[in-house]
Amino acid sequence: MRFTRSVVAASAVAALSVGTMTALASPASAAPNTTPQKVCGSGYKTVNSAKVGSLGTVYLTYNASNGQNCVTTIRNNPGKAVNMSAWVSVPDTGESHYDEGLFTSYAGPTYVYGKGHCVDWGGGIANTYVQVFGSNCGSLKEHRVTFTR
Numbered sequence: 001m002r003f004t005r006s007v008v009a010a011s012a013v014a015a016l017s018v019g020t021m022t023a024l025a026s027p028a029s030a031a032p033n034t035t036p037q038k039v040c041g042s043g044y045k046t047v048n049s050a051k052v053g054s055l056g057t058v059y060l061t062y063n064a065s066n067g068q069n070c071v072t073t074i075r076n077n078p079g080k081a082v083n084m085s086a087w088v089s090v091p092d093t094g095e096s097h098y099d100e101g102l103f104t105s106y107a108g109p110t111y112v113y114g115k116g117h118c119v120d121w122g123g124g125i126a127n128t129y130v131q132v133f134g135s136n137c138g139s140l141k142e143h144r145v146t147f148t149r
Helices: 002-017 036-040
Strands: 045-052 056-063 068-075 082-090 095-103 106-113 119-125 128-135 143-148
Touching: 036 045, 036 056, 036 068, 036 106, 045 119, 045 128, 045 143, 056 119, 056 128, 068 082, 068 119, 106 119
Parallel strands: 082 106
Antiparallel strands: 045 056, 056 068, 068 106, 082 095, 082 119, 095 106, 119 128, 128 143
16 A cells, blocks of 8 residues: 555656656645545445544444454645554454554555454544544444544
8 A cells, every 4th residue: 555655756756857846836636535445445344433633534444245444544635744643453352453654645554353343443643643442343332532742
């Protein structure tokens, strides 16, 4: 999935080499139209989401054919690279995966097998974070926390 970011960077360099400054003038328009399904892959459906302040959204997706959950954090306005994260955990099995770094449009994907289990998940953009605990496990009520550092 990091390939998409490389293509955007390569396109910007190519545009500059022929003298076009458009790529630098509006970096948000240079980013592809990113969706959770494009990041996680075919077969994944959004089952939950949480706003990261006004900066973007963390998406929990699920693939019923393989029992995998996927989490990605997607910015509302891609642009200059900022610290971003996406994580997902299955407390019953102890399996968890995390992605963090400087990204221009999204963090993740992060995957865990979660069929028949509650999941904890979340992510962040810049200094705003959201965490969701005990999610997608039937009648139990999830617990959400949003905070800034």
